[in-house]
Amino acid sequence: MARANTRYVCQNCGASFPKWAGKCEACGEWNTLVEEQAAESVPKGLGKASGKRIEFVPLSGVSSDAPRRMTHIQEFDRVCGGGLVHGSALLIGGDPGIGKSTLLLQVTACLAQEVRCAYISGEEAVDQVRMRAARLGLVNAPVELASATNVRDIVASLDTAEGPRVAVIDSIQTMYVDTLDSAPGTVAQVRASASELIRVAKRRGITLLIVGHVTKDGQIAGPRVLEHMVDTVLYFEGERGHQFRILRAVKNRFGPTDEIGVFEMGEDGLVEVTNPSELFLADRRGDITGTAVFAGLEGTRPVLVEVQALVAPSPLGTPRRAVVGWDSARLAMVLAVLEARCGVAIGANDVYLSVAGGLKVTEPAADLAVAAALVSSLTGEPVPADAVVFGEIGLSGEVRAVSQTDQRLKEAAKLGFGRALMPSPRRSRGNAGDDGLKRLELDQLSDLLPLF
Numbered sequence: 145m146a147r148a149n150t151r152y153v154c155q156n157c158g159a160s161f162p163k164w165a166g167k168c169e170a171c172g173e174w175n176t177l178v179e180e181q182a183a184e185s186v187p188k189g190l191g192k193a194s195g196k197r198i199e200f201v202p203l204s205g206v207s208s209d210a211p212r213r214m215t216h217i218q219e220f221d222r223v224c225g226g227g228l229v230h231g232s233a234l235l236i237g238g239d240p241g242i243g244k245s246t247l248l249l250q251v252t253a254c255l256a257q258e259v260r261c262a263y264i265s266g267e268e269a270v271d272q273v274r275m276r277a278a279r280l281g282l283v284n285a286p287v288e289l290a291s292a293t294n295v296r297d298i299v300a301s302l303d304t305a306e307g308p309r310v311a312v313i314d315s316i317q318t319m320y321v322d323t324l325d326s327a328p329g330t331v332a333q334v335r336a337s338a339s340e341l342i343r344v345a346k347r348r349g350i351t352l353l354i355v356g357h358v359t360k361d362g363q364i365a366g367p368r369v370l371e372h373m374v375d376t377v378l379y380f381e382g383e384r385g386h387q388f389r390i391l392r393a394v395k396n397r398f399g400p401t402d403e404i405g406v407f408e409m410g411e412d413g414l415v416e417v418t419n420p421s422e423l424f425l426a427d428r429r430g431d432i433t434g435t436a437v438f439a440g441l442e443g444t445r446p447v448l449v450e451v452q453a454l455v456a457p458s459p460l461g462t463p464r465r466a467v468v469g470w471d472s473a474r475l476a477m478v479l480a481v482l483e484a485r486c487g488v489a490i491g492a493n494d495v496y497l498s499v500a501g502g503l504k505v506t507e508p509a510a511d512l513a514v515a516a517a518l519v520s521s522l523t524g525e526p527v528p529a530d531a532v533v534f535g536e537i538g539l540s541g542e543v544r545a546v547s548q549t550d551q552r553l554k555e556a557a558k559l560g561f562g563r564a565l566m567p568s569p570r571r572s573r574g575n576a577g578d579d580g581l582k583r584l585e586l587d588q589l590s591d592l593l594p595l596f
């Protein structure tokens with residue numbers, strides 16, 4: 145029988161159970177329960193001792209604006225909401241080998257020009273970090289290196305008045321608190337290590353950058369609780385085969401969460417991509433059937449990407465649907481609307497859809513670009529090479545307005561496009577700009593078909 149103070153904790157969702165089971169009842173994952181020491185029991189009420197009175201202050205007081213530290217890597221600063229806030233904790237998640245250590249070494253090398261920065265690696269020896277720095281051309285950066293995994297030692301080193309102002313912990317899954325019996329990387333260790341490190345960071349005003357590994361289904365390993373403990377959660381993503389890397393804010397107490405930063409992984413490290421549209425369209429050849437350029441928006445920045453579709457007769461009873469970089473449920477919806485509202489017989493075909501360049505598009509505004517690519521592939525007629533497409537599609541077949549029309553059009557004009565397939569102005573919230581783009585305005589999705 146389990147001892148009273150041990151629990152079985154799911155390594156996927158963090159739920160805990162008194163007994164072991166093959167499947168976690170909370171999240172449904174198999175083989176994720178691991179025996180761990182129970183956290184100290186919840187105190188039973190507050191008892192007799194009375195607390196200290198809290199001082200209330202008026203809301204209308206003068207705020208000390210959160211001071212920020214700029215890394216001067218603009219893509220990184222923007223995703224953080226305009227630089228790193230003093231005493232804040234950031235979690236950077238991503239697949240192994242995507243470039244988290246590279247990014248943070250470059251960030252600390254920039255910051256070290258102004259303040260003391262410590263890079264604490266639990267995964268690599270000091271020499272290995274030095275080798276990476278040599279590759280990045282950063283051997284002379286005044287970053288302080290250490291290879292350590294014991295949180296007690298790390299806290300002792302950070303907890304001094306003249307200690308580093310920025311600290312990197314690479315990665316939280318290698319850190320351990322020596323009062324816990326569980327192995328490093330378990331939920332209990334990850335949680336305890338993070339809370340100790342964050343506590344010292346808040347006390348001393350240290351900006352803490354924590355690396356977190358990602359499990360096979362794209363979550364930061366360990367429970368969601370880690371994401372609640374930090375101020376900012378960034379994901380570093382990209383396709384292995386592509387050199388593009390995208391830094392995305394998922395949570396940010398000090399800034400917006402829809403910003404992305406685009407980097408290119410080169411021979412000597414990550415290089416900022418200040419105009420992603422140019423990059424995503426670099427391999428585009430005009431007048432190819434089944435492609436459409438979507439004028440999208442990532443945070444405050446317009447980004448043009450190519451949507452590619454292939455519609456082919458299916459030999460299978462249940463036709464195949466494969467989607468890269470977009471939501472497959474959304475594709476099913478666009479296909480259904482094309483079939484039911486516009487009479488396009490597409491359902492019996494295999495359909496492949498891909499967003500070129502490894503970007504993941506989440507905006508519903510891409511619906512119309514997807515529909516245009518699908519129809520183009522089906523009919524064998526290309527979408528005009530100088531046209532950008534955007535608009536949301538409703539279930540009754542109407543083309544709905546999207547936000548920031550002007551910004552999308554401006555970016556398209558800047559990159560030399562001449563036409564825009566877009567929602568009709570009656571629905572559009574944007575006003576007519578002077579961007580010189582010819583507007584082909586659609587009211588219904590069926591208005592798209594005569595263009596092919």
Ligand code: TYD
Pocket residue numbers: 238239240241242243244245246247276279280409410411412413414
């Ligand atoms: P790394 O930062 O070690 O990834 P993570 O910390 O997320 O596991 O990056 C490793 C990958 O990046 C590796 O496949 C090699 C590649 N790389 C480059 O292409 N150029 C470079 O300059 C560096 C340092 C790494």
Ligand code: MG
Pocket residue numbers: 241244245246267314
């Ligand atoms: Mg690493």
